Amino acid sequence: MSEMATSQEKKEWILFIDGKKWISENLEKGIEDSEYVMMGVEDPNEILGFSNKETFKKWADSKGVLQKYDQLMDGLSKARNIKYPTTSGEEEEMRKKLVKDFRDKNKRFCEILREQKIEPYEIEKIKELQKKYDFLHSAILFDSIHMLRSYILLPRGFHPKLSWYQFNDRTESCINFEYDTNWMIIFRQTWFRGDFRIINWRSSDLGSFQRQASSAIIL
Numbered sequence: 001m002s003e004m005a006t007s008q009e010k011k012e013w014i015l016f017i018d019g020k021k022w023i024s025e026n027l028e029k030g031i032e033d034s035e036y037v038m039m040g041v042e043d044p045n046e047i048l049g050f051s052n053k054e055t056f057k058k059w060a061d062s063k064g065v066l067q068k069y070d071q072l073m074d075g076l077s078k079a080r081n082i083k084y085p086t087t088s089g090e091e092e093e094m095r096k097k098l099v100k101d102f103r104d105k106n107k108r109f110c111e112i113l114r115e116q117k118i119e120p121y122e123i124e125k126i127k128e129l130q131k132k133y134d135f136l137h138s139a140i141l142f143d144s145i146h147m148l149r150s151y152i153l154l155p156r157g158f159h160p161k162l163s164w165y166q167f168n169d170r171t172e173s174c175i176n177f178e179y180d181t182n183w184m185i186i187f188r189q190t191w192f193r194g195d196f197r198i199i200n201w202r203s204s205d206l207g208s209f210q211r212q213a214s215s216a217i218i219l
Helices: 003-007 024-033 053-063 065-080 088-116 123-129
Strands: 012-017 020-023 048-050 139-142 151-154 157-159 173-176 184-189 193-199 215-218
Touching: 065 184, 065 215, 088 123, 088 151, 139 215, 173 184
Parallel strands: none
Antiparallel strands: 012 020, 012 048, 139 151, 139 173, 157 215, 184 193, 184 215
8 A cells, every 4th residue: 555545544533522422524513513622631622533443442441531421421410410409498408518518628728728839720739739638639710711819629529509609600710620530510500500611621711601600510
């Protein structure tokens, strides 16, 4: 086979868009219809090419891509199936529990940052601290673009109302410390409803989603 023939070999292309897999002929339509999210690998601005499906499978296994896709879908399903409180008393009980945990972890987080002289956007330094402090397997929401000004640490789990933390419709940028294993999803409405944005690593400017987040999950 000539060098030219080899270079023109048909390729299988893969990109993840809004949590769905797009391959070959469907790829252009997927890009046209959605804002894309690359799941956990290389440069998110790249579209990766593979000479055959076996090569893609080997790469996907090495990156845990398909496992992360399953994790993402499972997390969304669990969020949508959380029992909605039927009384104000039930909701208040849930709120108190989440707010107490939120306040305790945010207070400790601020103390650690001061002690270590670390800024909240210094991801790699905070990931080093995760070896000592398990609760740092979390995410941060900022009320300005480029990870500046006020912020909150959002613990791993399900957060049906960001208003409970006085952060409803305030998020303009965010960081997911668990970009190598976990997912962060922010929703336009409370109780994980409406449009959502998947944050694989960090977003310095949420664009059209600025000041729109009302609930979130950290998987």
